[in-house]
Amino acid sequence: MNRPENSQPVYANELNDRFVKKALEVVYENLSNYEFGKEAFASCMHVSPSLLYQKLKSLTGQSPTDFIRTIRFNHAMELLQAHSYTVAEVSERCGFSNVNYFSTAFKKTFRVDTCRSTEQVNSFLPAADHL
DSSP: OOOOTTTTTTTSSSSHHHHHHHHHHHHHTTTTTTTTHOOOOOHHSSHHHHHHHOOOOHHHSSOOHHHHHHHHHHHHHHHHHOOOOOOHHHHHHOSOHHHHHHHHHHHHHSSSSSTSOOOHHTTTTHHHHOO
């Protein structure tokens, strides 16, 4: 899931479209906040945690925690491809308080080390698109 253009519909149903766009906006606003989790997410969306879970699961197939994680890792992939930041800086910018955990989870998600060259990371980009 990437940031959609506001004019581009994500879903045909207008209410679902607005909900998912708002969810993406909220997560992107809190991307570097490592304490941002499902409770804070629900609060920012002005819904209960259980309603947020039901709605996101039905629309995206992901729990709120997985939704946040997916967006964080996709953003991390973009930052790593740009080679503008160290792995530690990317980890911090994407809301991970522990760089070792970030590197391990990134490798598990994309099947590529965070320290590989741009060419190797770029070759895994299509795998990142499905998240």
